Amino acid sequence: MKLLVIEDEIKLAEYLRKGLSEEGYVVDLAHNGIDGLHLASTGDYDLLILDGMLPGIDGLAVLTALRQSKQTPVLMLTARGQVEDRVRGLQTGADDYLVKPFAFSELVARIQVLLRRSHPSRSDAEPTLLHLADLDVDLVRRKATRAGQRLDLTVKEFNLLSLLLRRHGEVLSRTELAEQVWDMHFDSETNVVEVAVRRLRNKLDTPFDRTLLHTVRGMGYVLEARE
Known part of the structure; x- marks a missing residue:
């Protein structure tokens, strides 16, 4: 899932990026209304987190302009906490409204609710428990086990494994893995994919007799259970 955070407080924006990335989301940042509206209008995001008071164009103006072309879920995150402020934000087109200061756990919970609302068919169609041979992955609890043994994976390792498992038997290129897991264009000078695959393989395959993660020169x- 890809999120856009439009927030002019640099420290808060970086805090949100770090925390939400650790939750498994890909996060882009914009620090003013003009840049935020441009990214929101031209990018493909699953949800926006929008500050109400922004330089350039304020949050309500961003929301008004965005609603003319897109219905991307928007969570307003602002210091304006009066009832009339919340009503105005919701009437303008916000899907939810959270007042600063806030608990990060509540923010994550609200994001999850909005994403479930906006992708009901995805939740129904895609399984949340994935299996391959003796490998089990729980996408909701973000837990992976092999032969009943818990795999201690980082966020990126779990996301990488989940992608490979959802498309098991299919060869995925380094370019696609870089774009899907790291949200970056592949650079031949960067070995981030190879390093992550090597670390994942050490945890996924090395302690066990059967190899599941294979390199196709x-x-x-590809992730598959070969005979």
Whole structure:
């Protein structure tokens, strides 16, 4: 899931990016209304977190302009906590409203609710428990086990494994893995994919007799249970 945070307080914006990335989300930042509206209008985001008071264009103006072309879920995150402020934000088109200061756990819970509302068919169609041989992955609890043994994975390792498992048997290129897991365009000088695959393989395959993660020379990587 890809989120856009439009927040002019730099420290808060970086805090949100770090925390939400650790929750498994890909996060872009904008620090003013003009840049935020441009990214929100041209990008493909699952949800926006929008500050109400922004330089350039304030949050309500961003929301008004955005609603003319897109219905991306918007969570307003602002210091304006009066009833009339909340009503105005919701009437303008916000899907939820959270007042600063806030608990990060509540923010995450509200994001999850909005994403479930906006992607009901995705929740119904896609399984949350994935299996391959003796590998089990719980996408909701973000837990992976092999032969009943818990795999201690980082956020990126879990996201990488989940992507490979959802498309098991399919060879995924380094470019696609970089774009899907790290939200970055692949650079031949960057070995981030190879390093992550090596670390994942050490946890996923090395302690066990059967290899599941395979390298396909010149093409990429595939997760499959081979005889």
